[in-house]
Amino acid sequence: MALALVTGASSGIGEAFARHLARDGHDLVLVARAPDPLERTARTLRADTGRHVDVLSADLATAEGCAAVEERLHSGPPVDVLVNNAGTVLGRPFPTTSVVEESALLDLNIRAVMRLTHAALPRMLRAGGGAIVNVASVAGCGPSWLASSYPASKAWVIAFSESVGRSKGVRQGGVRVLAVLPGYTRTALHERNAVDTAHFPSWMWLPADRIASTALRDLRRGRVVCVPGRRYRAVVQAMRHLPRALVLPLCWDLSRTDAWDLSRTGADLPDGGYPKRPVQEEKP
Numbered sequence: 001m002a003l004a005l006v007t008g009a010s011s012g013i014g015e016a017f018a019r020h021l022a023r024d025g026h027d028l029v030l031v032a033r034a035p036d037p038l039e040r041t042a043r044t045l046r047a048d049t050g051r052h053v054d055v056l057s058a059d060l061a062t063a064e065g066c067a068a069v070e071e072r073l074h075s076g077p078p079v080d081v082l083v084n085n086a087g088t089v090l091g092r093p094f095p096t097t098s099v100v101e102e103s104a105l106l107d108l109n110i111r112a113v114m115r116l117t118h119a120a121l122p123r124m125l126r127a128g129g130g131a132i133v134n135v136a137s138v139a140g141c142g143p144s145w146l147a148s149s150y151p152a153s154k155a156w157v158i159a160f161s162e163s164v165g166r167s168k169g170v171r172q173g174g175v176r177v178l179a180v181l182p183g184y185t186r187t188a189l190h191e192r193n194a195v196d197t198a199h200f201p202s203w204m205w206l207p208a209d210r211i212a213s214t215a216l217r218d219l220r221r222g223r224v225v226c227v228p229g230r231r232y233r234a235v236v237q238a239m240r241h242l243p244r245a246l247v248l249p250l251c252w253d254l255s256r257t258d259a260w261d262l263s264r265t266g267a268d269l270p271d272g273g274y275p276k277r278p279v280q281e282e283k284p
């Protein structure tokens with residue numbers, strides 16, 4: 001029986017991946033931190049699909065949490081599909097965030113993806129097949145959110161997936177690696193992390209179900225990068241190929257919001273914040 005392990009499976013895009021994979025005939029291991037939502041999701045999936053669903057509560061921003069999932073990938077029934085989906089974002093501009101928050105974001109969005117891929121891939125290659133789906137973001141394609149480390153973390157996920165997924169050893173070993181680049185998707189992510197989305201028009205939002213179904217279709221087609229939604233495919237083309245000077249004015253700049261308050265960062269500034277000077281526009 002095929003087995004899939006999905007991180008961040010108790011909500012949003014991860015939950016949608018778990019549902020699609022179960023319907024496609026996979027048993028599941030669901031990973032997230034909070035045990036109750038995880039068990040609720042597992043119960044629903046067992047009842048709806050009749051699949052075997054295990055849960056594993058782990059904080060992937062920590063070394064111990066990653067080690068627990070690595071252990072599950074190294075031993076026990078082999079995992080055929082790994083979905084590295086768990087990720088986070090910070091709603092306040094860099095550097096009004098704390099170094100602890102920034103480090104946790106990088107640990108979850110980057111280090112956990114590398115560690116779980118590193119744990120799963122050798123076993124898949126020895127078995128002669130398998131798939132790894134890494135959930136990145138349209139934001140990782142270029143300047144998109146200013147004053148945020150989130151786009152840089154997702155740029156790493158795209159580059160890493162392409163680098164590993166296009167390599168001869170992995171392709172000849174029968175393992176497919178896919179980077180999925182969702183645009184704005186209706187999930188709990190923004191509210192949970194205090195990201196203000198009030199000004200985003202409704203056409204920008206995609207359902208989580210669409211992200212999972214498009215990604216799994218592109219995985220079957222052997223693609224390495226998947227951008228769900230025709231509008232977002234155009235956005236990605238523009239971000240990748242237009243001159244920076246044309247793209248920058250369209251970027252969402254977190255530092256232009258009321259959250260630009262440096263008093264909470266521990267920055268050693270006498271007035272608790274940077275003096276506001278006129279913005280010097282970048283010369284192309």
Ligand SMILES: NC(=O)c1ccc[n+]([C@@H]2O[C@H](COP(=O)([O-])OP(=O)(O)OC[C@H]3O[C@@H](n4cnc5c(N)ncnc54)[C@H](OP(=O)(O)O)[C@@H]3O)[C@@H](O)[C@H]2O)c1
Nearest residue numbers: 008010011012013032033034060087137184185187188189
């Ligand atoms: N929503 C969007 O607009 C959007 C757009 C582009 C890319 N993405 C990416 O899509 C992925 C999924 O996001 P989503 O929108 O579905 O978010 P979500 O609804 O907030 O779900 C996040 C999931 O990850 C788990 N999680 C969070 N921190 C974790 C940690 N430290 N260790 C283990 N699990 C953790 C959460 O459960 P617990 O809190 O219980 O751990 C939850 O199951 C992320 O990588 C995100 O960057 C989202």
